[in-house]
Amino acid sequence: MPETNIAITGLGAVSACGNDINETLQNFSDGARNAGKVTLFESELHYPVFQINNPTLLDDPFTMRTLNLAFQAAQEAILEAEFENGFGNLRVGISLGTTVASQLNDTDFYRQYLNQGSAPMNSVDRYLKSNLAQALAQFFKITKINFCTTIVNACSSGTDAIGVGLSWLRNDYCDLVIAGGADELNRVPLDGFGSLSVVSKSLCAPFDRDRAGLNLGEGAGIIILEKETIAHKRKKTPSLFLKGYGLAADAYHLTAPRPDGSGLEQALEQALKEANLKPKDVAFINAHGTATKDNDLVEGKVLAKVFGKKVKFLSTKGFTGHTLGAAGGLEAVFACLGLRHGWVPACAGFMNIDPGIGVAPITHKTKISGNCAVSTSLAFGGNNAALVITRN
């Protein structure tokens, strides 16, 4: 394995839990859960959602909401990394995950086509300009970009996009990578997850004994991955590092996770091995924790098995909802914040331990003294991904 250290030099996040990182941390601290009725689109369904209600968020007919969310989070990350004046001669890569932005699922377009046999092309044109990674490159005027990829791996897209960035940097294809994920609230996944009976009619309760399903959310989480040598040349001393990534398939079922959790175990093992760390070195885990019966059962048991019964873990989906393609990006940011500030929030929504899982997540704002965090993602279709992040 190449010896290059890959630093994390910028973080950006937008979700119902906050329009930027400071707001997010405040809401984490206050335990604020900003869920409500969906107003972005018409729906016959009455599930609570974590919609971003921010009037400064541009909603225009030419640019998909997902893109605007990504731009906002990326701007925050780029500012922190001090690239706001451009990237100079550095070789930049962009690797971003999404689900909604990649699909032409405009109901109005389709309705018109169905009824009239024809429909205007504006939503198609908008879609064709909405490849997330490409759109970000254009927004930040990054030209001559050879490493530019949009990952569509369902709920682990954001985590996997970060893993792709790590791979490129380790192989010295790029000097830095803008990585993470973004997704907007959309009628299609709301209807779809509803039909699968995995959406809760009340606020979600990750890992809870009485959990009744997920709440959908939206947002974007972006990190700047940078070779440590490049950061030093820029006179920066990074303190956060991406040390490992693991990805493994269940090969079990299209929608249900493998009951024995071996896919997640494999991903965790791989990520820790790459980082040259052991489970006991991990201070806390930001789990996928969607609050569905299946996910939390499998994931909770694996975390207990790998990290022991005293494992410190939480799901932040009680604050953000399940943001699909953005989840992995947001949760990598949250893992970084936990290490940087030395605390993590409670696992919002959790009340009672599930005896089937056997371990309980963190129940109140907790100090973190260790130097290593793990973020896990489990996706539809059976993808299991894990990141290992460390702090100096």
Added chain:
Amino acid sequence: MAENKEAELKTIRKKLKELLVSHLSLEDVVPEKIKDDEILFGEGLGLDSLDAVEIVVLLQRNFGVEVKDMAQGKKIFYSVDTLANYIYDNQKK
């Protein structure tokens, strides 16, 4: 009355078998060959969790019957018979 009920159940079972085959893409399964007491999940037809939620849609669309709570699902979806009886009991007259 009992004969009416049995006749109706027979009709429901026949329609149900045809719908299960077509709606769940059960290739190589002949509706007429499915037994009335055929177990739907695990052994028998070998359906899975995705089929379970699909059957909920099937019931809604073809019989106007809702399944409000998936936890009840195990009992209702046990066999063709139990499913047919559920439909009979809950169908809007």
Added chain:
Amino acid sequence: MHIAGMGIVFNRGRGLANLDQALTEGWIMPNSVTASCAGVYQVPPEVIIDKQVLKDVRRADNFSKMATLAAFDALADSGIPEENKSKLGIILTTAFGPHVTTFGFLNEILTYGDAGVSPTLFSHSVHNAAASYIALNLQTRGPTLTMTQFANSFQQAIILAESWLKEKRCEYILVGSVDQIGQVMEYICSQKLKLASDGKIKPFNFSQIPEAVPAEGSAFFLVTDNIKYNKYCSISALQQGTKKEDDLYILDSDGMCGNEECYKNITKKVAFTSYAPVFGSMLTLSAFSCMAAALILKNQKIYASPIQENPHNLNILTKNETLAVHKIKCLRYNCYQEELIIQLSRPR
């Protein structure tokens, strides 16, 4: 990175024998004509029936079936030992995903309402369903990833495969593409592209408004750094070598990316061909062109350009014949006129 095995599902059938035959025979009329479209190259339904390989995937849609078959065939073609499957990764790329199922799901929303939609349709309407089916079908537990990048899709997939192998994330990778055609997409193509009324893509005309014949299919490669399994050739999107050594350029000028005048800039000193008129127009055409290149390099046999119309007098291939070929570049200009190259080569 070496190609150890290949699998293909396209409008002329399934498998490398069908590919060889199609390239040998050349252009044929598009096999499906719809109201809104002059013609498309559709995969005949019987091509994706395989009761053995697809026996446990009853719910899979055509998108997932095409990919599953092509990937299965690529693995079978490679001959890598069964026990090495645990070290197998999967990278699937697609320009538009399973849009037929996506539109089917939208249809359900409009017909049955938000609360009455099919969960099976929804779970198949996500881009990564096909890769999941491949993993399920082959029972592989390695890293499995789906990506989408419009015209850059296959090139970025090859880059990632090279990256994973160099990193030793896995030892073997099934890397490939899948895209489909359908009624709504045909309508969109008829509005956004100039469709060839005679069914012929003219890849050497380099027009401002080139003609397209939309198509579907899946092409998969089993790749590895282990030279022992170099059955066909090496492939790279990162290494270009010098232009002096290039023997042949395969152009993806298929009418999908607008203005093709930029192709006029390429060096005239090599031989050219394009098999777009055989495969049809797809943003993931590069995968198919690379497969043709790999066959050429393995068999040291070239196939004539299926359409000979050549207003710029390029040195195009005019005959099917045995010929020493060592380095081929598959070239596409995307919708931003960026040059995308994948190089395939075999030692002299």
